[in-house]
Amino acid sequence: MWTLRRNNVLAVIVIIIIAAPRDCDGTCTYPSALDGVFYSSHDGYITWNTTTFGQYTVTTFSQTFANLEYECHLNDGNYYIGRSASFTIYTGPFYAYICLELHRVSDNLFYYYYATTELSGANGARVKILPTSTSVTSAASICDEPTPYDDGTFSILYRNGTSISTEATTCPTALQGNYFYTLNDGTTKHCNNDSYLDVCTDTKRLIFNYTECNTTNALYSAGGQLYCLYSQNTSSTHYVILYNADASVDDSTTYQTVCMVLQKDSSGVGYATQYPKECQNTTVMNSTAVASPGASLIFTLNDSCPVATTVTPAPVEQTNTASASVIGGTLGTLIIIAAAVVIFLGVLWWIKNKKTSSKVDKADKAEDKEEIIPQGHGDINSRTLFTPTNKIPLERDNEIISQRHIRTSFDDADGTAGGEGESITNEYGEIQADEIMIVSEGTTVSNDQMTEASLPMSSEGGETPQPTEVTPPGVVNEDVVETSPRVVKEDAESAPATARTPRD
Template structure:
C-alpha cells in the first residue's frame, strides 16, 4: 500500500470520498458528503457522536470533528478523530487512527478537549504516545465498486489446500477438504460439499483487498461480497498467516485484526486453521520481510566485500609498484618517471644521458666516438662530412661537385665519376672498349659509300687489350663525324 496526498479546498473531504459510501472493516458503512461524514460512531458513557464535519485535510491526514459533544469530567467535550490514509485502489483505502486510546470513550482512539477550545496545532490531535501495531489498520471499500478493490492474495496462499479448522466448537474438516486459491489468484473458494464448516465467515468465497507484511507474519484482509448477516457471515475477515515449509497456520477474526493477533493462536471469537497444499503455485516457504531483507543484505554485503577486496588489492599493487620505483638517496626521478643515477643526467626529451655521452641540439644522444655536425647528423671519428652535408667514409673522397668518389674511381675534368673500365676523352665523353669497334664500323661504311672522299678515316685496333690507335683523323674528328 502506498501513501497518497489528499487535497481539499476550505475543509472538504478528499474528492475520492465525497458523495459516496464505503464499507469499513470496523465501523460498518461510512457515508461522505463534501464536508460531512456519518456512520463512524464513538460512544462515551451515555453520550455518543455519529456525525462529523471536516476539520482539516493535511497531506494524507484527514481530521474530523464531532458535530455533537460528549459529556465528560462534568462538562461538554469536543471529539476529534485523525485518519492517516493510504490508497490501495481507486475503490479502496486503508488507514490508521492516529490518536491514543481514550478510556472514557470506550477505548476509542480519539482526541477529547473542552468544548469551544480552538485547536490551532493539529499535531496535538494526530499523535500517539506509542507506535501502532502493523495489524491495527482499517480498510474501506467503496460501495458498488467492490470488484474493483480486488488484490492478488499473498504468494504463500497461491495453491489448492486441504485444511483443519477450529472455530471454538472443535476441530473439523481435514483430508478431502478444499481451500482453493489456485483457480483465481484474487479469490479464495471453499468447497462446502467436502466440508460444511463455514470458513472466513463467508457463504462461498472471499477475495483479497489488503495485506501488510510484518516480520514473519502476514496480515490479510478479505472481503465477503455474498451474504452478510453479522451473525454467521461478515463483510470482512482478518487472517494472520505464518508458514512452515509449504503448510500454513492461519488465525481468523471477523472484521478487523485484533491487536497482537497471532497466526498460531485462535483469537477470542475467531478461528484457527492449518492448511496443507494439494498443489502449490506460490512460494514454498513464507514470503516474509525478514527473509527478503536478509537475502538482500547478504547480497549487498557480498558485493561490498568484493569491492573492498578489489580496492585493497589495487592500492596494494600501486604501493608495491611505487616501492619498486623508490629511488635511493643518491638517485632522483626524472619527470617521465625514470630513475636517474648520480653519474647520469636527463635530457629535455626525457632520455637518460650517460657521463661519456652528450646530447646534441636535435636531442640525439652522441657517443664518445661520435660528433654531431651542425645539420644534426651524427658522424663517427673515422668519418668526415663533406661541404654538401654527406658523410664521407675513410676510404672515400668527395669531389668539388659534392659527389663521393670510391678508391677504384677517379673524377674527370668535368666532375663526372670515371669507373676503372672507363676513360674520358677530351670532349668529356666516356669511351669504353666496345665504342671503338662501333666507330671503326661506322667509318668503314662511310668509305664504302664515298670512295672518292678526299680523306678516309680508318680506326684500327691492334689489340683489344691495348689502347686504340688512330689513322689519319684524330679521335676528336672521328667522334665529330
C-alpha cells in the same frame, strides 16, 4: 515612540497569522478520491466527500451523540484531523476530534490507522472530546497514538459498488496451493478428514469445496469464496483482508470482510486464524491463537500450483520463424565467406606486389652497377643496346674532356651492329667492341690514356651524382667535333685493342 509601538503591533499580527490554525476555511480537504460511499472494515458504510465524512456515534458521560460528521479541520501529511459539530455535555459545548492516517492503494481502496488513543470515558472510542474554547493548532495534540502501530491494526476503506474481481489482488504466495484444511471454532474441530481448499484456479481467490465439508462456514462465508483485497507482511506472518463474495451478509455468522493471519512452517503446513471484519493486535489474535468470535485453521498442502509455461507458437509461425532463421543464417554465412575471400585475395595481391617490388628493386640495383669488363667477340644475339644517361667527365694530361667531345668507333667488320656514334653493351651493361678510340679536337686518345675526372658541381647548384663505376660514354652529341672518317678508321685499325680493368 509611535513608530516603535506600531512595529510591535505589526510583529504581533504576524505571529498571530502564523500561529493561527488551519481551520475549515477551504484550506483543509480530504483526498479527492474519497468521494462517495465506502465500506469501512471498522465502521461499516460511510459517506465521504472532500470536506466531511461520517456518520459516527459517540457515547460519553452516559450520553449518546449520534450521526456525527467530521469536518476536515487540519491536515499534516497523511494525518487528517476531523472535528465534529458542537454538542452539549451537561451545560457546556464540546467538539469531538478524530485523527486518521490515510494511505491510498487505488481510487477505490485505502487503508488507514486510527491515530488517536482510546478514550476510556467514551467506551474506548478513538476520539478526543474538548471544549469548544480549546484551540487545536497542531496534529500532534490529536494524533497521539504511539508509532509504529501494532501489527495488523489497520482498517480498509473500499468503495461501494466496485467489482471485487477487478479490484482484488493476488493472494500471498504462502497461501497459494491446494490444501486439506481443518477448522476449530474453540469448541469443535470441523472438516478433519474430508475438506478441500483451492487457491490455484484463481490465485486472487480462495475457493472452499463445501461438498467435502459443510459443517461450518470457513472464514465466515456461506458460499465459501473470498477474494484477497489487501495484505501486509511482517516477517513470516501475513495479515490478509478477505472480501466475502456472498450476495449478502448478516454480520453475525457471515461478514463482508474478514481478517486472516497466516504463517507457514518449514514443512509447508499453514497455521491461520480468522476474525470478523478486520485484524486485531497481537494480544487478540496471532497465527495460532485468537479470541472469540474468532476461529483457527490448519492448512495441509495437497499439491502446489502448477508452474505457468510459455505458450508454444502456432505450427505455421514456427515454420516461418524457422525459415527466417535458416535464411538469415545462410545469408550471414555467405557474407562471412565473401568477406574471407576478399581478405584472402587482398593478401595475395599484397604479397605479389611486394615480390614484384622486390624484384624491381634488385633490378634497379643491378642497373646501378657500372663495372666495365671488356670481352672479346660475343654472341651478338645476347647483346643489348645501351645508352649511358650520365655524362661522365674524363681527364687526359690534367685536361678534362667532356662527354660531348667524345666519339667512339667500332669495327663494322666484327659482325656487330653499329658504327660511329653508337655503342653496344652486353647483358652486364658493359661496352663491347674490338677497338675503342676517343677523339677530342682532332686527337685520337686510346682508352687506357683516360682517367676519371673530378665531378664538377651541377649548373643548378647541386652536386652532380658520383657514379660508382665508370663506363666510357658511347653517345655522340650534336656538338661533337667532326674529323675525317678516314683518319679515324686508320687510327682504329692501327691502335691495339685495350681493355680497362674494372675497379673492385
